[in-house]
Amino acid sequence: MSEVRDKASLAKQTATTMSRLTTEQKNHALLHMAQALTKEHVSIVAANELDIKRGRENGTSESMLDRLTLTQKRINDIAEGLREVVLLPDPVGLLMETFDRPNGLRVEKISVPLGVIGMIYEARPNVTVDAAGLCLKTGNAIVLRGGSAALESNRRIVEVLREALAETDLPPDALQLIEDPSRSSVDEMLKLNGLLDVIIPRGGASLIRNVVENATVPVIETGAGICHTFIDASADAVMASDIAFNARVQRPSVCNSMETLLIHEDFAAIHLRVIADRFLAANVELRGCPRTLELVSEAKPVTDEDFATEYNDYILNVRVVANLDEALDHIRKFGTMHSECIVTEDKANAERFLQEVDAAAVYHNASTRFTDGFEFGFGAEIGISTQKLHARGPMGLPALTSTKFRVYGNGQIRG
Incomplete structure (x- = not known):
């Protein structure tokens, strides 16, 4: 089995557990993750320096290197973003609507996790933490595939976060990182129907176009910013x-x-x-x-x-x-x-x-x-959707939920 399918399968196996978690359990895990990031900032910066060194050798522009760079302050800010997500209302399990039918059926509409989210993104390692925090808070498992420019940073960050999750009620396998930097790993993710419930691309126009045009898994499109x-x-x-x-x-x-x-x-x-x-x-x-x-x-x-x-x-x-x-x-x-x-x-x-x-x-x-989830008061964001279905604009916690109808009867059958 390939790395992509193997890790997506592990994430899928946690979906039921994730959907049952209480707000308190999820918040405790996010706080533990934030604490771990600040505690391990030295090792994270060291991993990041390897990415920066490789980027300079490859001629990466200074503005893109700035986007990639992690410092102790930036890591502290990223950790603080997780703590801010903890303070936000949990959008899962909300009773959104209820009504009674003439035949006696009682119908409730509630919010539920999307399931397993695949995230394909480029060079910013802070997205790794933002996406993990938002998805876990909403009871979703997540499979991350970051850009090769931030591979060492992302690898160490996810190691730290998974180690933190192991000390909470959240299963560490709900957070996965695809380390294969080749284009084939992206192409494989796009076809993982049955394992991934949705894919969210975040990056430049060519990445987003590739995902939108080739995915068979449903996509929430985040657009290039002209x-x-x-x-x-x-x-x-x-x-x-x-x-x-x-x-x-x-x-x-x-x-x-x-x-x-x-x-x-x-x-x-x-x-x-x-x-x-x-x-x-x-x-x-x-x-x-x-x-x-x-x-x-x-x-x-x-x-x-x-x-x-x-x-x-x-x-x-x-x-x-x-x-x-x-x-x-x-x-x-x-x-x-x-x-x-x-x-x-x-x-x-x-x-x-x-x-x-x-x-x-x-x-x-x-x-x-x-135009930013934090500036709009949503906490961290998983992306800025430019499409018109499901979510548009900065996507905070509510955008990572779907709905389910619960129907209560007392023996009704349809004639």
């Missing part, structure tokens, strides 16, 4: 600059960072030069439309391919538009239904933008960087 900020003519100049700068520079390697800045031509004529200087001073490469190039000589020409690219780097597309209609058309063409922002003092334009833009999160006068 996010836009549109600065309208009436925008406050200081606010617009701060929001746009934060959306690109604060952490460029994440999916809710801005890739393209759209600017109304009237605003651009007065303020684009100052905004561009701020980006250039932060070593952001600007790629612009012809009107942008007239106003910012340092910018390089932008292409449609650029507009369709999630850079995960200090690169920003800039396009000057004539009006809101042109901005909306651009977002419809190039957006990935993730997060979009308008900066404006015009209430009518703001409402139209919020109404018409088809995205998981739409913002008025706030950075797209807030």
Whole structure:
């Protein structure tokens, strides 16, 4: 039996036990996991340093290395995220609806775990802990397949978490890590119907496209983040600059960072030069439309391919538009239904933008960087769904549950 099938089978065998756990048992396990992470931070950082060394040798960009890096502080923050999940309400076993039928049947709708979740993701090792915590809190077993760039980090993290689970009521086999870094391990996971109940991909556009197009196991699609900020003519100049700068520079390697800045031509004529200087001073490469190039000589020409690219780097597309209609058309063409922002003092334009833009999160006068489970008050997130079925936006605990109907009778038969 292959590693993938073997570990998925072990996870599947725990599903019944996981579904019976009490909130207290699950919370105790998460607290024990958090404690273990902080206690073992030295060994986790040491494993992470092997990944960082290999990444540098392979020419990985500094922004991606930052995304990969673990420090004692980051590990403490990750552990604190688990403790915050403990404080969140348990969404499993909730009585969501009840009704009586004319024939005397009493019907209850309750929330239940999804079962066994397969998680395929790329370089961020914090996702390993976030996903484990969220899935275990909701009574789900989880099979993790992280990217090869974080293999040593993920291996040590999962070892620590499984050792912690062994001292609780949760079965350690409910948490599995696929260590095979080859593409074949992903391909095998996509076909594990009967062992995996759902797959959640989290990463770049090519990974997500591969999962969506080739999986026979049901998929909750988390989308690539080609996010836009549109600065309208009436925008406050200081606010617009701060929001746009934060959306690109604060952490460029994440999916809710801005890739393209759209600017109304009237605003651009007065303020684009100052905004561009701020980006250039932060070593952001600007790629612009012809009107942008007239106003910012340092910018390089932008292409449609650029507009369709999630850079995960200090690169920003800039396009000057004539009006809101042109901005909306651009977002419809190039957006990935993730997060979009308008900066404006015009209430009518703001409402139209919020109404018409088809995205998981739409913002008025706030950075797209807030599309995040923690920022929305969900605790850690397992991903940001850009689809419209089951879950959309940051997926916290409730998104990892399904429903079951319990029907009570006293001998009814259907005629």
